[in-house]
Amino acid sequence: MARRGGGSRHTRHSRTRLTRREFLAITAGGAAGAIFVPLATEGAVDAAVAQPAAARPTGAYGPTQTVVVVHDISDAVSLDPQRAYEFASTAADRWMYATLVRFRTGDLTRVYPEVAHAWDVSKDARTYTFRLRQGVKFASGNPLTAADVLFTFQRVVNIPKDPASWLITQMGINAENVDEVVTAPDTHTVVVALPKPFSPGAFLAIMANPVAGIVDSRAVKAHMRSGDLGSTWLNDHSAGAAPYELVQWTRLVTIELSANPNYNLGPAPAIKRIVWPNIMESTVQRDMLLRGDADIAEGLSASQLAALRENPRISIAQTPDLSMTYLGMDVKNVPAFGKVQARQAVKWAVDYQGIIRDLLAGNGIPLQGIIPKGLFGYDASLPYHHDPAKAKALLGEAGYPNGFTVELLTSTGQAAGGISAADLAAKVKNDLAAVGITVNVRQVASDELYSTYRAQKAQMVLAQWSVDYPDPDDFAKPFGDYTQKSLAWRLQWYDDPLAKLVQHAGILENTPGRAVLYRKINQIEAQDGPFAMLYQPMVSLAASKRIQHLRFDPVNGIDFAALMKT
Amino acid sequence: MSRFLIRRGLLALFVVFGVTLVTFVISHVVPADPVVAYLGDHAPPSLVAQVRAQLGLDRPLPEQYLIYLDQLSHGNLGISIMDQRPVGAL
Numbered sequence: 001m002a003r004r005g006g007g008s009r010h011t012r013h014s015r016t017r018l019t020r021r022e023f024l025a026i027t028a029g030g031a032a033g034a035i036f037v038p039l040a041t042e043g044a045v046d047a048a049v050a051q052p053a054a055a056r057p058t059g060a061y062g063p064t065q066t067v068v069v070v071h072d073i074s075d076a077v078s079l080d081p082q083r084a085y086e087f088a089s090t091a092a093d094r095w096m097y098a099t100l101v102r103f104r105t106g107d108l109t110r111v112y113p114e115v116a117h118a119w120d121v122s123k124d125a126r127t128y129t130f131r132l133r134q135g136v137k138f139a140s141g142n143p144l145t146a147a148d149v150l151f152t153f154q155r156v157v158n159i160p161k162d163p164a165s166w167l168i169t170q171m172g173i174n175a176e177n178v179d180e181v182v183t184a185p186d187t188h189t190v191v192v193a194l195p196k197p198f199s200p201g202a203f204l205a206i207m208a209n210p211v212a213g214i215v216d217s218r219a220v221k222a223h224m225r226s227g228d229l230g231s232t233w234l235n236d237h238s239a240g241a242a243p244y245e246l247v248q249w250t251r252l253v254t255i256e257l258s259a260n261p262n263y264n265l266g267p268a269p270a271i272k273r274i275v276w277p278n279i280m281e282s283t284v285q286r287d288m289l290l291r292g293d294a295d296i297a298e299g300l301s302a303s304q305l306a307a308l309r310e311n312p313r314i315s316i317a318q319t320p321d322l323s324m325t326y327l328g329m330d331v332k333n334v335p336a337f338g339k340v341q342a343r344q345a346v347k348w349a350v351d352y353q354g355i356i357r358d359l360l361a362g363n364g365i366p367l368q369g370i371i372p373k374g375l376f377g378y379d380a381s382l383p384y385h386h387d388p389a390k391a392k393a394l395l396g397e398a399g400y401p402n403g404f405t406v407e408l409l410t411s412t413g414q415a416a417g418g419i420s421a422a423d424l425a426a427k428v429k430n431d432l433a434a435v436g437i438t439v440n441v442r443q444v445a446s447d448e449l450y451s452t453y454r455a456q457k458a459q460m461v462l463a464q465w466s467v468d469y470p471d472p473d474d475f476a477k478p479f480g481d482y483t484q485k486s487l488a489w490r491l492q493w494y495d496d497p498l499a500k501l502v503q504h505a506g507i508l509e510n511t512p513g514r515a516v517l518y519r520k521i522n523q524i525e526a527q528d529g530p531f532a533m534l535y536q537p538m539v540s541l542a543a544s545k546r547i548q549h550l551r552f553d554p555v556n557g558i559d560f561a562a563l564m565k566t
Numbered sequence: 567m568s569r570f571l572i573r574r575g576l577l578a579l580f581v582v583f584g585v586t587l588v589t590f591v592i593s594h595v596v597p598a599d600p601v602v603a604y605l606g607d608h609a610p611p612s613l614v615a616q617v618r619a620q621l622g623l624d625r626p627l628p629e630q631y632l633i634y635l636d637q638l639s640h641g642n643l644g645i646s647i648m649d650q651r652p653v654g655a656l
Contacts, residue, residue, distance in 0.1 A: 163617075450602050
């Protein structure tokens with residue numbers, strides 16, 4: 001879920017200005033002796049450590065122990081791990097809350113022990129028994145026991161209006177049954193007995209997600225307010241067992257973590273302080289990086305990255321994101337798209353290479369299957385290429401020799417890979433015009449785009465989909481199983497045999513048999529599906545050369561525990 | 567003079583009423599669904615329906631308006647769904 005990079009899934013609303021209170025906080029922060037650190041857009045961040053009065057321990061950490069990552073963090077709604085569902089909040093929570101299991105940076109094919117040192121899966125793949133390590137401590141010094149894991153599950157299903165809760169509730173765990181489903185036979189054993197079959201790979205992957213980040217039940221219970229289960233308190237305090245703890249979150253200004261002195265799940269990290277100032281403009285991000293005020297920039301555009309490649313003081317690191325940018329065709333709202341030949345015509349009409357080479361400047365790679373590179377079930381084959389003649393012939397077969405007209409909905413913001421959605425839509429419009437399909441591009445705010453799309457009222461959309469948890473089922477379901485009421489359903493494409501196939505593949509473990517099923521699913525999608533996959537974006541970081549051992553992946557984000565700075 | 571004040575007072579009441587009505591209507595005619603905007607692209611329809619009910623946005627518009635007026639008269643502007651803070655504190 002905590003994928004980073006150019007995608008806009010979590011960028012639900014772009015905020016262009018600060019509230020009055022925040023503006024006052026920034027401008028008056030130092031003078032008032034408040035805890036606000038004026039990081040906005042200028043001034044050396046390292047210098048800002050030396051703030052008055054508030055006497056945070058972080059002041060003790062020098063520049064080589066501090067990493068400043070510039071990104072747009074305005075999407076953060078809550079830092080409570082059980083309800084965090086945005087880039088910025090999940091990226092921070094991952095470093096404050098330990099989970100039963102976790103993925104190692106760079107290896108998203110299996111989970112490794114974290115708080116649980118071992119686990120058993122029952123034959124029917126519905127009962128999971130986790131054995132917890134002895135002696136694990138929260139940042140408060142409280143011991144981590146099975147009671148904390150139970151409390152964590154109870155929070156997810158009981159917090160009202162929780163955008164992340166579906167990750168857990170989709171497995172059949174809810175407020176009514178959580179006490180029977182998740183139990184603790186002793187202080188260091190947790191048993192999860194799922195009420196219905198669910199993919200074991202997906203289950204363990206979700207256990208590695210911040211939504212399952214284990215909270216210190218004693219600390220949180222002491223700060224619960226009428227029905228909030230401590231959620232409000234967790235916006236300004238952390239209560240986890242991971243290497244870092246929260247220093248402060250000032251909405252739209254900064255998120256700051258410092259090393260957890262009681263961390264005992266691994267070696268103490270060299271980096272003692274992580275600061276994410278909210279920098280929404282990519283040009284400002286780049287300038288801060290070049291001035292040395294930031295160590296890592298996460299949101300640079302494709303063209304800015306291309307220009308920085310020449311800079312000897314900057315390194316660019318890239319990895320394929322677990323996401324894709326696609327065209328969706330509604331098979332009912334547009335009669336032509338009801339014909340498979342017309343859908344194929346669109347797939348032959350797109351100039352994929354042109355998009356990747358000219359628009360993305362290399363900040364994306366080809367992808368035509370429904371499972372991105374980096375996951376089990378990925379299919380590297382590219383059945384379609386730019387062939388306008390073939391597209392025209394297929395349109396003739398579909399009964400539309402003179403083409404047709406369609407409205408393409410796209411967002412006013414960014415497309416994945418650091419390019420503007422408008423530029424990409426213009427390219428698609430040109431490519432489709434060349435085969436006789438007239439595209440009227442309608443740019444709307446992403447909120448409106450998704451409202452229309454989810455209501456099955458779109459004709460054609462240009463959109464992105466990205467990982468929630470690294471299992472192929474997380475992609476096959478939305479793209480293939482219409483009963484999930486996700487992407488296939490939104491485009492009114494109801495394929496029952498495919499839905500059954502997806503459901504069957506979902507509950508298997510990563511065996512060769514499962515790979516065969518995903519190959520089949522990919523083939524059906526390529527042949528018949530209402531999706532024209534355009535590309536898989538890259539996650540690209542630009543970093544100062546002072547940063548060493550920069551490792552990251554699209555699920556874990558930057559591995560701060562491995563990072564060094566000179 | 568007092569008649570003038572009473573008249574202006576009554577008029578102001580109407581103005582305030584009108585303003586609340588206009589604000590309320592505007593928030594409901596914008597094309598974006600606030601629940602979808604809050605939950606993002608991935609949330610399943612079941613969660614959308616659940617949150618819609620928790621926010622009271624599944625009730626008839628006149629009822630929602632009356633709730634809004636009632637809360638407003640108690641000085642309660644509600645909680646921002648975008649950052650979970652009381653709107654009055656923003």
